[in-house]
Amino acid sequence: MRSRILAFVQALRADGVDVSVAETMDAVRGVAAAGVEREVLRESLAACLVKDEADRPTFDRLFDAAFPLVGVERRAGARQRRAGGGVGAVATAGGRGTAGGRGRPREEPAEAERRRPAPARPPSASRETARTPQGLEDRSPRDAARRPGRVARRLALMRLPFDEFTARDVQEARDVVRELGRRLRARLSRRERSMRRGRVDFRRTIRASMSSGGVPARPRFRARRPARPELVALCDLSGSVAAASELMLGLIAPAADWFRRAHLFVYVDRLCAVSIEDGHVAPGGPLDLHARSDFGRVLEELWGGRRDLLGRSTLLLVLGDARNNRRPPRADLLRAVHDRVARLVWLVPEPRARWDTGDSVLSRYAPVCDAVLECVDLAALAAAVRQAL
Amino acid sequence: MEMTREQVRHGLRAARYITTSRVETALFLALVLEKPLLAEGPAGAGKTELAKVLAEMLRTDLVRLQCYEGLDEARALFEWNYQKQLLRIQADRAEGRGWDEVSHHIFSRDFLLERPLSRAITAPRKVVLLIDEVDKADPEFEAFLLEVLSDFQVSVPELGTIRARERPVVVLTSNRTRELSEALIRRCLHLFVDFPGAETEAEIIALKVPELDARLREQVARFMAGLRKLDLRKAPSIAEALDWARGLCALGVRELDAATVRQTLALIVKHEEDLRKAESKVTTLLAAATRS
Numbered sequence: 001m002r003s004r005i006l007a008f009v010q011a012l013r014a015d016g017v018d019v020s021v022a023e024t025m026d027a028v029r030g031v032a033a034a035g036v037e038r039e040v041l042r043e044s045l046a047a048c049l050v051k052d053e054a055d056r057p058t059f060d061r062l063f064d065a066a067f068p069l070v071g072v073e074r075r076a077g078a079r080q081r082r083a084g085g086g087v088g089a090v091a092t093a094g095g096r097g098t099a100g101g102r103g104r105p106r107e108e109p110a111e112a113e114r115r116r117p118a119p120a121r122p123p124s125a126s127r128e129t130a131r132t133p134q135g136l137e138d139r140s141p142r143d144a145a146r147r148p149g150r151v152a153r154r155l156a157l158m159r160l161p162f163d164e165f166t167a168r169d170v171q172e173a174r175d176v177v178r179e180l181g182r183r184l185r186a187r188l189s190r191r192e193r194s195m196r197r198g199r200v201d202f203r204r205t206i207r208a209s210m211s212s213g214g215v216p217a218r219p220r221f222r223a224r225r226p227a228r229p230e231l232v233a234l235c236d237l238s239g240s241v242a243a244a245s246e247l248m249l250g251l252i253a254p255a256a257d258w259f260r261r262a263h264l265f266v267y268v269d270r271l272c273a274v275s276i277e278d279g280h281v282a283p284g285g286p287l288d289l290h291a292r293s294d295f296g297r298v299l300e301e302l303w304g305g306r307r308d309l310l311g312r313s314t315l316l317l318v319l320g321d322a323r324n325n326r327r328p329p330r331a332d333l334l335r336a337v338h339d340r341v342a343r344l345v346w347l348v349p350e351p352r353a354r355w356d357t358g359d360s361v362l363s364r365y366a367p368v369c370d371a372v373l374e375c376v377d378l379a380a381l382a383a384a385v386r387q388a389l
Numbered sequence: 390m391e392m393t394r395e396q397v398r399h400g401l402r403a404a405r406y407i408t409t410s411r412v413e414t415a416l417f418l419a420l421v422l423e424k425p426l427l428a429e430g431p432a433g434a435g436k437t438e439l440a441k442v443l444a445e446m447l448r449t450d451l452v453r454l455q456c457y458e459g460l461d462e463a464r465a466l467f468e469w470n471y472q473k474q475l476l477r478i479q480a481d482r483a484e485g486r487g488w489d490e491v492s493h494h495i496f497s498r499d500f501l502l503e504r505p506l507s508r509a510i511t512a513p514r515k516v517v518l519l520i521d522e523v524d525k526a527d528p529e530f531e532a533f534l535l536e537v538l539s540d541f542q543v544s545v546p547e548l549g550t551i552r553a554r555e556r557p558v559v560v561l562t563s564n565r566t567r568e569l570s571e572a573l574i575r576r577c578l579h580l581f582v583d584f585p586g587a588e589t590e591a592e593i594i595a596l597k598v599p600e601l602d603a604r605l606r607e608q609v610a611r612f613m614a615g616l617r618k619l620d621l622r623k624a625p626s627i628a629e630a631l632d633w634a635r636g637l638c639a640l641g642v643r644e645l646d647a648a649t650v651r652q653t654l655a656l657i658v659k660h661e662e663d664l665r666k667a668e669s670k671v672t673t674l675l676a677a678a679t680r681s
Contacts, residue, residue, distance in 0.1 A: 020575050026422060030578075033421040034394060034414060043414035051574045053429065053581045182568075186528050213479055217471045 001036065002028055008066040009049065015062060017055045023048055041067065158379040162349045165243040173378060174280075177247050180382050181254030188258045188389065229315045229342060231259040234302070236320030237266040237281075238293040244349035245319050246281055247378065249274065251385055252317075263309055267320075269294040271301040295320060295365075296330035303333050307340075314341040317388055318369075321350050322362040329361040334368045345388040346372045347381070392420050400446035406438065407585075407592045415580040416443065425538050425559035427523075427577035432564050433626020434582045440519035440560040447558065450512070453519045454505035456526035462533060466543060467507040470500050496547035507543050507551070515555040523573075524563040531570050538576060584624065587614040593627060598634040608645045609634055612678035616657065619670060625657040633657045645679060647671055 009024050027048040034044040042063055050059045157173055165173070204220035212218075233252060235245035249264055253276035256262040266274050266281065269291040273284040302310075310316070316337065322329075338344045346369045348355060348362065355374075356363045366372045373384040397417040401408060416439070419426035428436040444451035454465055474495040481491045503511070509518040523531070537543070541553035561577060563569060585593065591610035594601060601609070609630065617624045633656045642649050650671050658667045667674075 023575060026424065026578070029422055030418045034418060039410060040394065040414055043411045044418055046411075047415040047418050047426075047578045047580055051427075051577075051579045056581070182528075189527075190529065212472050212475045215475050215479075217475055 001031060004066065005031060005045070008045070008062065011062050011066060012049060012059065015058050017050065017058055019049050023051075038067065038069070158382075159377050161351070161376045162241065162244040162247075163376075170243050170246065173243075173247055174250055176378065177250040178254065180378075181251045184251065184382075184386065184389070185255040185258055187386070188255055227313065228258065228260045229313045230309070230311065231256070231262040231315050231317065232309050232341075233262075233264045233317040234271075234298065234319070235264070235266045236268070236293060236295070237287070237289065238268045238291075238323075239289075240323065241319070241321050241349045242289075244375070244381065248317075248319050248347065248381055248385065249276055249281055251382065252276075255389075259315075260313070261309075263306075265302075267293075267295070267298040269297055271298050271306070292325040292327075293320075293323060294327050295322060295324055296328055296333070299330045299333040299337065303337060310337060310340040312340075312342060314343075315389070316341045316344045317347065317385075318345070319347045319349065321348060321360060322346075322365055323359045324361050326359050329364045331364040331368055334365055338368050338370075343371075343388075344369050345384075347375050347384050347388070348372060349375055349381070351376050392417065397446075401442060404442040404445040405596055406435075406442040407589060407596060408435075409585075409589070412439070412580065412582065415578055419560075419578050420558060422578070423556055423558075425561055425577045426580055427561045427563065427569075427574065428580045428582050429563045429565055430582035431584065431624055433624070433628060434584050435627055436562040436582050437519065437521055439582065440517055440521075440562070443558060443560065444517040447515065447517065449514060450516045451519055452505050452509040452512070452516050452557070453521060455521045456523050456530070458525060458527060460526045460530055464504060465506050465530070465533075466504050466537070467545060468502045468504065469496075470502045474500050498548065501545070501548075506537055509557040510537075510541055510543055510553040511551055512557070513554065516557045518557040518559045520559065520561045522564060523561045524566045524569060528570060531573050535570075535573055535576065538573075584614075584617055585627065587611045590614065590627065590630060594631065594634050597631050598638060600638050601634050602643070605637065605642065605645060606634065608678045609637070612645065612650070612674055613657070615674040615677050616667060619666060621658065621663040621666065622660045623663065629657045645675065647675055650675060 005028055006024065009019050009027070012019050027045050030044045030048050031041060034040050042060075045063065046056065046059055050056055153172070154176055157169060157176055160169060199222050201220045201222040205216050205218075208218060208220055209216040231252070233249070235249055236242075237245050245266060249266070252262070252264065256264070256276075264274050264276065265271050266283065266287065268287065268289060270288070272287045275282050275284060334344075346362075346365065350360075352374050354360070362372070371388065373380075373387065375381040375384040394413065394417045397420070398413050401413065401416070415426060418424070428439055430436055440453075441451055477495050477500070478491060481494070501507075505518070509516050520534070523534070526534075538559060541556050543551045545551065584590075587607075587610040590613060591606050594606045594610060595603075598606075613625060613630045613633075633653060636653055636656050637645075637649070640649070640653070651668060654664060654667060654671070658664045
């Protein structure tokens with residue numbers, strides 16, 4: 001039974017249901033305790049292995065494949081013969097389960113022992129081989145190769161330069177980014193909580209001390225007005241830095257509700273308000289991705305049309321490579337913008353060596369900003385966003 | 390804990406809790422493996438009730454920790470009773486005792502305010518610890534909970550570590566208003582508690598509102614099942630179904646008809662918007678419920 005559970009776990013993992021080693025151990029112990037009556041087995045395994053109801057259909061499908069309903073009518077003699085044969089043993093265990101009822105954990109080691117020496121796959125493809133879930137064994141090596149890779153993959157993704165991102169990488173990075181965003185959100189509220197303790201409120205401390213015999217046991221603090229900034233983010237969505245922008249928006253989105261107001265924009269040559277839905281960027285208006293990027297014009301639009309968004313408590317985040325396709329940079333406008341906002345931070349998803357090469361006009365914009373941060377990969381981006389906020 | 394599935398089933402029956410084999414199995418495993426059980430599902434499907442019934446079944450106390458945003462260790466685990474300590478200090482001063490004696494004194498268990506987690510851990514016998522709506526607490530609190538749930542011990546700097554004499558049976562409930570941390574989920578057995586089907590719900594009504602006529606009971610259960618399939622903001626809970634059944638009893642209703650349903654709909658549907666939607670569907674739902 002144990003090896004069947006292990007094979008089942010492998011199948012689950014291969015289908016994208018994450019199962020940890022500890023959970024597998026729970027499952028084995030649970031089945032030993034609960035018994036192998038089919039429906040009980042199903043629910044026991046589900047309780048131990050499926051932690052998200054969304055995975056339940058996958059689980060049920062694989063369960064039916066791995067623990068098929070085997071006719072109770074199978075005769076004992078036939079059963080023993082096949083158990084010796086190695087292959088049939090897998091199906092037989094199920095047959096015993098449905099017929100045998102309550103759990104007999106005592107028997108398990110012996111049973112596992114019996115099955116262990118089973119060699120590759122004897123050619124005697126009996127009827128039971130067809131019943132055993134196809135490919136359960138085939139899946140495991142590939143899966144084994146993939147499993148430890150997952151964490152490594154995540155780390156690699158954090159360190160992968162944005163200009164080497166493929167569409168698939170972006171897809172995978174979304175999950176990473178969502179998690180990072182949640183952490184960012186938690187960090188912001190934690191910081192706020194620690195800030196909330198301001199100066200001691202003397203009057204309230206004395207009043208509170210009445211209940212402890214005039215000893216000011218618990219100081220009362222004057223509540224600080226939470227100074228949450230407003231956020232305006234401008235992200236370049238043109239080809240060269242699109243991945244970085246998308247991921248940054250994804251990173252900010254979970255934290256957006258922390259800000260007093262958050263306005264997210266993307267641009268190529270025009271400003272376009274966006275919202276983030278389920279990690280994807282949803283533009284709120286027409287957006288020409290193939291236009292030639294022109295940050296100068298974007299600044300004009302921001303200054304002309306959305307100046308109301310720029311205030312004393314606004315944090316303006318710009319993400320872009322400042323490549324203007326030889327169109328005139330509008331550093332003067334950016335300076336005017338900077339003078340209105342609390343803080344202006346520019347994030348550059350290009351390595352520092354490439355700044356100001358070709359049509360990049362970063363050197364014109366950079367002196368105006370409060371900070372210009374290099375973020376060539378996810379790890380740097382996350383750090384930069386943390387720093388900027 | 391030594392227990393068989395049969396005992397769990399009978400225990401639940403005896404505690405007047407009607408449920409599916411899924412719930413029985415999960416409960417049984419939680420008891421046998423001594424692991425926390427995380428019950429998720431829509432509000433009003435009986436998750437909290439599960440813990441209460443479990444306590445009744447094991448004939449022990451239920452310690453409940455209701456989570457909310459901003460819940461911290463002082464509220465969940467323990468806190469020193471400052472007032473009492475101060476009184477003690479003042480009383481001791483009058484008697485002229487030295488600092489060593491006093492400080493030894495005021496940091497003893499007598500001055501510890503127990504909070505649900507420490508109460509569950511220090512209880513002399515096995516209790517059921519219900520951590521209700523854990524998704525409402527901050528993620529930071531979850532991390533702290535993790536520590537308590539894995540070791541069942543509390544460290545009080547001045548006192549040392551208090552270890553649980555009997556590991557409490559832990560039930561966590563969540564409505565999934567946010568994702569719980571992977572680490573917490575992995576440490577728990579998982580159970581999805583959904584609304585019961587019409588038949589099970591009829592059984593529940595029979596048990597809790599026995600005075601309701603059998604035919605009417607079936608109709609109520611079927612009507613509820615239909616109502617929950619509508620896309621309402623808040624699907625009616627089992628408790629509301631029971632309220633409705635009691636209400637119908639009190640009104641002396643013999644037959645479920647459109648007029649009665651409309652009059653009493655407010656008992657099960659509480660949002661203005663939902664009410665309008667449900668009212669427009671009353672005839673269809675009723676037709677489905679009273680058929681056969």
